[in-house]
Amino acid sequence: MAAALSLLAGVCACLWSPWLLPWWVSLILLIGAALCVWRGVASSQSRALLAGWSLAGLALAGLHAAHALALQLPSAPARHDAVVTGRILDLPEHEPRRSRFLFRVDDGVADARLRGRDLRLAWYEDDPARRSTLRAGQQWRFDVRLRAPRGLRNPGGADAEKFAMAQRIAAMGYVRSPETAIQLAPAHGIDAWRDAMSERIATHVDRPSSRFIRALALGDVRGLDDADWTVLRANGLTHLIAISGFHVGLVAGFFALIVRALWWSWPTLARRVPAPIAAAAGSVGGAALYTAVAGFALPTVRTALMIAIVAGLRGLRRRMSAGECLALAAFAMLLIDPLAALSAGFWLSFAGVAWLLWCLPDSGGNAVHDFLSAQGVASIGLLPVAAILFGQASLAGPLANLVAVPWWSLAVVPLALLGLGLESVHAGAGEWAWQLAAWCFDLSWPLFEWLAASPLSFWWLPEAAWFALPLALIGAFWLLLPRGTPGKALAALLWLPLLWPDRRVPVAGEAELVVIDVGQGQSVLVRTAQHALLVDMGPAVQDGFDAGGRAVIPVLHALGVPRLDGAVVSHGDNDHVGGWPAVAAQYPVPMLFAPDGVRLPGSRPCLAGRGWTWDGVRFRFLHPPVDFPYLGNESSCVLRIEAAGRSALIAGDIGEVIERRLAREQPASVRADVVLVAHHGSGGSSDPAFVAATGASEALVSSGHGNRFGHPRPFVVERWRHAGGAVHDTAMEGALRVRLERDGIEVEARREAHPRLWDAARRGDSRSAGLSYREDRDGRGPEG
Template sequence: MLWHDAWLSLKLKYIIYRLNHMRILAVGFFLGSLAINGFTTLPNVWIYLAVGLFACSMASIFTRFKGFCNFPRIFIFIAVSFSAGLLYTSAVGYRIQAAYLPSTWEGKDIQIEGQVLAIPEFKTGSTRFLFKVKQLLQAPAGITGDNSKVLQGHKIRLNWYRNRPTLHAGERWLLQVRLKRPYGSLNPNTFDYERWLFTQGLVATGYVRASDVNQRLSESPYWWPDRWREKIKTAIAQALPEEATASLLQGLAVAYRTEITDEQWDIMRRTGTSHLLAISGLHIALVASLGFLPVLALWFLFPQLYLRLPVRIAGSVLGVIFACVYALLAGCSLPTQRALIMVVIVLLALMQRQLMALSRILALALLAVLLFDPLASLSASFWLSFAAVALIGLLLNRRHQAKPWQQWLQVQWGLSLALIPLTAVWFGSFSLISPIANLIAIPWVTGSVVPLVLLGVIVLPFSAVWAAELWWLAAQSLQVLFDILTYFSTQTWALWTIPALPWYWLLVSLLGVALWLLPAGMPGRYLSVVCFLPLFVWQAERPQQGEFCLDVLDVGQGLATVVRTAQHNFLFDTGPRFRSGFDSGEAIILPWLQAQGVRSVDAMMISHDDLDHSGGAQAILAALPVQQLWVNTEKQMDLHPTTGLCRAGLTWRWDGVDFTVLHPSDTTQTQSDNDFSCVIRVSNGNQSVLLVADIAQAVERQLIRQFSELKSDVLLVGHHGSKTSSSAEWLQAVEPEIAIVSAGYRNAFGHPHPDVVARYQRAGIALFSTIDSGAIHVDFSPHVAEVKVEAYRREHKKFWNR
């Protein structure tokens, strides 16, 4: 039997092409996996299993009556697939949560054996890496029973600080570590680190302890994909030590983006070209097409092969192999998975000499991606990648009579416009210069840079010199492109930021996309312009005259507080900055301010110089206009041209709200920078808040002597709840109804101290902590007796949150 007859005998068309309800099943499964995102706790899987079984029974009944209306059958097929998607996603979620580190093990030393996953990230002062636990060797002291299954087979995220060796992907290690359950700061409209940990299947985070126990057990296997990824990444770095674009080439070759600078990311963000670093369908298709070259050469040299196996089958098989290898080298991220699945489906269709509708390809890819990773819908790349492919197919279908260059212009313009709502929702901004930038960047990268990078990867095993030359050419080409993008990014209008859109305005903007995609000449098509207006003119709600609101952001072990009046914004402290590179100003405060529609800060006050209070200042000063900066000591006076000293007696009034600085004064004498912290009281005549930083009890007694009127409805707890602050006399003088602690989960200082917590409880004061509440929002009104408090973690909790 000929090879092509053997292939035809597999009847792939009955598996892939003749599934009449593939689109319905894919949509139902997707909706089921998506529905779980609205739950605060994972749903009871047995209920949805019963629903699914009932729907299956009904489907079997209806399908027996061929003359019956299709609508009930379609509805039941959706119900079956919806239940299956919800059930499957819930099961995966339960599996991840069941593997979480036991709470009694947090902060205690354990010994584990496992393997380094992916390429370790080397940073100043630390190495961060993923670790798959093979077995638990030693449980925490005092923990008894059979603990052999704890963490076994699951991934954790580790940092190695002191005496760190050079780690390599695929190595097996014995480590002594200290872990905690997945946790992250939780604020409105900012990156949800807990969600990211959950979608990555990470069941704990922590760090490696300095110990003689730590030892490398074996090198990485020769065949390990991440080992080859790391070798390629290292080879590019060694070949281009002086090239600024070397990190970008690493991203294109093996999806290693750790060394890309903040400036480079900002240029790509402002020009809407960040997607170029995703291993897309164009990259995968380019690699797959290389599989046909050796087949064509061999079949040309040996014509008798045509009688054994058609070129299209041999080339498709080799193309699938090439595409799979490249996907592994690229880290097999979500965009890569989606691109790989679509390319494989197209190649399978080519084997069968059949054309396949794009909608069916998308449906199969959607099902495959969700079966592989049912939590994929929680990521922005899932939505953007599928939306982009669907839009490209739709736009090309509309423009099939146009010339190729006209199609390219129309598709690029249409894609940039149609993706604006999704981009705005996920990132709070969109690039106005993106259509122009991508018209240049996409053909430049896919036609010049990527081929050179891939050729370098292919020749690397044979000649490092030739690989280096190819990468050098790619770097020069990419540098020219980046010079153009840099010019584009410097335009003040390049990036448009918008406040967090309410769901109804998002639906209106999506309706605008649907109207715009209607064929030319259709009535109402140009109403899409009206539907897009909310993206440009909508403003977030602000307090009325005489009102103000307080937001204590969840920045971990630090402090960042925002007071907003009707027309002004006041920022008190800017959160921490860590040696790992995390900057709360850039990662938390700026995205939150942007989501609230804040485009400038009228006054910023840094209470004192400790990094947990001033760490984010530089990022904020660089990104936003700040009209006035107040600091507590002269050593910080060079931070900003308008810097002044906060001193007792300084007052101002905004929109019916008074701001009064109470501390420090020119006569304050102390050796502690904490005791020289700025203290400010904000009041609208009816309600007030007292903002203190890290003052101790000695300063509290001094303020009690100096000011007869300290009473405030809300008190920001001093020094994160340290036992050196919050004396009983202080609480009696302030008489707050509500107290707020800003502290980090399982922080090294034990804040807030149990004695302090007990003191507030005895005084009958409601105590809120960012540890348990996330960001805390308080509304103050001149017409209401009580303040209104909203704890974000409690009121907006999702099932993946602690």
């Protein structure tokens, strides 16, 4: 166990570092680690042994990370067109206007940079019948447009670049001409079987819960929508829905019983292979089979490794504790793939089992007591980890798991698996088992929907400091010590940095602007001591990207914003108002401003001169004036914010004509320390007279990385710099946090303040690298 922890420490030291060691340095470190381990084993020196494994973890993770990043396409040029042949991996996700899938390129394609690489592709077409022909395991020929993996970077947001590196995805892109795509070979393999079985369940089970049967039996979560995931997260049940390690254990035990029954029926078999060893081998085979059925999900792989280790020890006639088996499983997984430590499933899987083994080493013989104790231990022990990984805690989780774990695992899952087995033997034979599984599931689901709508549902937690997790884990360890341990009440204090972190709320009279990274669009959160205002909500496109749900709401949760006191929609273009429905659904806004020509329910016009004061901070609109016609960009609400003797200007998408008019008619109001550059830095804005009139020391640009409009234009950037302003761009720096304080102005860029290992390969890239928040499908789609 000490060796496994040492290896894990080395892996984490590499993956959590903002720097990537050159591959040859990692190779030298790996050789040194091997020498340390050899010396430790030869001389029985535990310090040398543990140091060797720590160094090995550091070196292995560095080599894997360097290899994964080397597989990716370079960020420049931004777009890479190619014709590729290959095979569809995993199950394609079919959405209203697109299908997404993982594609492995053949080794014989002309482009050497793509041979054998995994691509994340999208197929855009309005006709779903055409896209429905995509099946896992098929061979295809595609004309594709690719880009290097690139994602948004915000507080609380998902990190697409980390996911791409961990999954060894070389590029992301789309099929350029779907009509020219050619299927080269029919579907085959385990994924093709999973896809076919999923379709049979959907056909035979006429209940809405058939989507959950597919998820529990095959790990196919494509049928679950946002509402389903909300209920699951609110109840802390996501660990069960896509096949948990416990389900693998059930299948392994079932196979072991079958083998035992065969050996009991034919005793002569024991002369060749002892029954215990045969049962162990059967359990390994069952676990491996079910792991493949589940698509090799991490919890299933971890459980299969543990079962294989126990079976191997049984075959060698060696005894080992459950904790040592868990350590060996972690050891094996980290040696095979150190980048697995980047996934949330790795930490939840191993941490959950480790807590249970430490707190409940032996069964007390009372199944109900043991089950309740396990739920309590898991709830307390995993709460800090889940809070850091997901930014939320489910207060209903312990109660929901008391019902879901036994009912789903002992009734729903066995019936769903029985249906798979019967259906594999004869088409239609598994229908009754699937129908019964769906009926059993429907008995429990209303309870979970009720819990999700109750005050016991999940509690969003603001982003905590780095030391909050270790303190909370120490507090959990303290609370789970045996009865009679003194000072348990004090252990709760160690949870405070995690559950009630410092939200960095401005003091009275000061303000903070957060320019959210929404790609090619705009969204700005303005916070005062007791109030919050949201200016624009980013884009939402039919392709599935909604900045309101994907970027804005996670930022509000991460910053601990409990409510929005007001909102401003600068104008009616999609890249500014598209995310409004998603935001309004979770954050009802009592005060909404928009230009007179933008028709939003409950909105009032943002007329020049109208303003208000919150916590000593003054808000005032400078444009448009009364009776100004709605002219799209030119009618954008222009908002001035005055705090602590400083000022900021949010200019929307106004052009040069309006800028010159404001500079001429309101020179004192235009003067500002911070300016959100109009129209994302386009060539039709940032008039020289306006730039000079602002006198800004900080110029902020909200743009999409490598967007097809070329925003911000290089000459516009140079114009602001020549006027004395430092230019910051969300495309390159991620979300921007600007504080207007009495002592001065503080600007914090997300990528700089929270550097990541996978950023190392792209630091210093030119602006032309990558694409915007959405794929540029040959110029089609809404303009920025």
